[in-house]
Amino acid sequence: MAEIVLGMGTTHGPLLATPPDAWDGRAEVDRNNPALAYRDGTYSFEELYETRKDKYFVDQNKIETRTEYHRRCQVALDGLGDIIEKAKPDITVIVGDDQHEWFQDAVQPSFAVYHGAEVTNFALDEETKNWHRQFGRGHSMMMNHPEKDQTYKVAGDLARHMIERSTEDEFDTASCGIQPMGDKGPRNIGHAYGFVVRRILRDNPMPILPVLINTYFPPNQPTAKRCYDYGRSLGRAIKSWDTKARVAVCASGGMSHFVIDEELDWRLIDALKGRDVKTLTTEPEYSFRSGNSEIKNWIITAGICAETDMEMTVHDYVPCYRSIAGTGSGMAFASWR
Numbered sequence: 001m002a003e004i005v006l007g008m009g010t011t012h013g014p015l016l017a018t019p020p021d022a023w024d025g026r027a028e029v030d031r032n033n034p035a036l037a038y039r040d041g042t043y044s045f046e047e048l049y050e051t052r053k054d055k056y057f058v059d060q061n062k063i064e065t066r067t068e069y070h071r072r073c074q075v076a077l078d079g080l081g082d083i084i085e086k087a088k089p090d091i092t093v094i095v096g097d098d099q100h101e102w103f104q105d106a107v108q109p110s111f112a113v114y115h116g117a118e119v120t121n122f123a124l125d126e127e128t129k130n131w132h133r134q135f136g137r138g139h140s141m142m143m144n145h146p147e148k149d150q151t152y153k154v155a156g157d158l159a160r161h162m163i164e165r166s167t168e169d170e171f172d173t174a175s176c177g178i179q180p181m182g183d184k185g186p187r188n189i190g191h192a193y194g195f196v197v198r199r200i201l202r203d204n205p206m207p208i209l210p211v212l213i214n215t216y217f218p219p220n221q222p223t224a225k226r227c228y229d230y231g232r233s234l235g236r237a238i239k240s241w242d243t244k245a246r247v248a249v250c251a252s253g254g255m256s257h258f259v260i261d262e263e264l265d266w267r268l269i270d271a272l273k274g275r276d277v278k279t280l281t282t283e284p285e286y287s288f289r290s291g292n293s294e295i296k297n298w299i300i301t302a303g304i305c306a307e308t309d310m311e312m313t314v315h316d317y318v319p320c321y322r323s324i325a326g327t328g329s330g331m332a333f334a335s336w337r
């Protein structure tokens with residue numbers, strides 16, 4: 001039977017691959033965003049600044065602080081890479097969100113599992129790189145995608161088993177067997193997967209298994225409770241797979257962004273660590289808007305790990321601010337062992 005041997009959680013925010021002196025480029029995107037989600041409100045950058053202005057954010061944005069925070073993030077990422085390299089799982093399940101990378105407005109499943117035999121991470125052409133550069137994420141896109149196309153094996157048999165078993169558990173998992181097509185051919189793998197494969201699995205992964213969640217786009221994002229229950233179902237599915245395999249699972253994304261809310265992040269990190277299902281599943285849904293929604297990838301992963309006796313360790317939490325209105329990314333790194 002398959003065994004779940006390791007859980008991991010990693011933020012994948014663009015600042016992780018962006019030199020600290022270039023973080024202001026991403027802050028420009030915040031300045032032009034008319035709908036910054038923060039707690040139960042929605043703000044322009046100026047409104048957010050008026051609401052939150054504090055010397056704390058001025059200090060947090062000093063280049064020395066940014067540089068130290070960036071360093072801490074790299075240490076944490078390297079540490080996660082070392083852990084999985086040492087654990088040598090046969091398969092890594094990556095729980096991420098699809099942000100119109102594979103699925104589009106035509107169809108956006110709440111839950112999808114990819115069961116093709118392989119998946120390709122395509123090199124970016126110059127036009128695409130330039131398109132990302134204007135949003136200050138040129139560095140991160142070059143982190144997430146290789147110089148030359150890379151094809152990775154996918155654990156399709158386990159993926160199909162997870163689709164079947166979760167369906168028996170009354171979850172309507174969308175079944176995705178071919179990398180969806182766009183205007184220029186197959187669509188590239190999403191940022192949530194490219195980041196983990198490149199930065200944590202060092203572009204040389206064991207077979208992977210992408211689980212794609214619509215955390216982001218209304219109207220069919222699954223609730224936090226639904227995510228936790230889905231994770232439990234996936235965990236049971238992995239354990240019931242009639243093949244000897246050591247399986248790792250990795251949550252990709254979070255914590256709060258583009259407006260950092262350290263209180264929210266710590267409330268949910270503590271709940272993830274403490275198996276506090278009530279807190280995880282009763283957090284108001286407005287807390288999971290925008291980038292914050294990716295915390296649901298962690299909730300699913302916590303649900304999977306709840307089917308084991310593994311305990312979560314928080315390796316680091318780093319609030320990487322990029323503006324004096326408190327925008328940026330709350331970066332968290334953890335493992336279940």
Ligand SMILES: [Fe+2]
Binds near residue numbers: 191
């Ligand atoms: Fe993301």
